Amino acid sequence: MATLSGTLLVSPALLRAYRRTSYIAAGVVVRIGRRSAEMDALLGGMAAPAGGFITAWNPRSQRMPAGWNRRMQRALSARTRRLPCLTGQGSGNGWSEEHLLVAADPRRLLVLARRFRQLGIVVVRRGRPARLVLLSWPVSPGRTRPGGER
Secondary structure: OOEEOOEEOOOHHHHHHHHHOEEEEOOEEEOEOOOOHHHHHHHHHOOOOEEEEEOOOOHHHOOOOHHHHHHHHHHHHHHOOOOOEEEEEEEEOOEEEEEEEEOOOHHHHHHHHHHOOOOEEEEEEOOOOEEEEEOOOEOOOOOOOHHHOO
């Protein structure tokens, strides 16, 4: 893992983990870098050209207790209550996190992701491959890097 001008960069191992994750909502499976006709139909049914998978679990990819994660996810759900939204999950390689698929402008979802200290979101747009969009975070001296690395 490296930094660029005091900005936290995600490790190659963590990026691989994100890319290998399956993001699921309403039975539709999405993978980063792949198009999904089923997701296109789901977004169409939500009357949205785009949306994203977002979570409040494990901020900055640092494992948190299950109760804390559930409490933060409820807070995220409360913040998105006026938006078209479906419950979902991200899972891969023996782990799983709750997610929401929110039909909204991805820029709005990035604001929420920052509020809940997430490293990024998975953006879905009709007719396009799913895309991982990362947020930049300042590095604090001695701070553990995303994914538990130092």
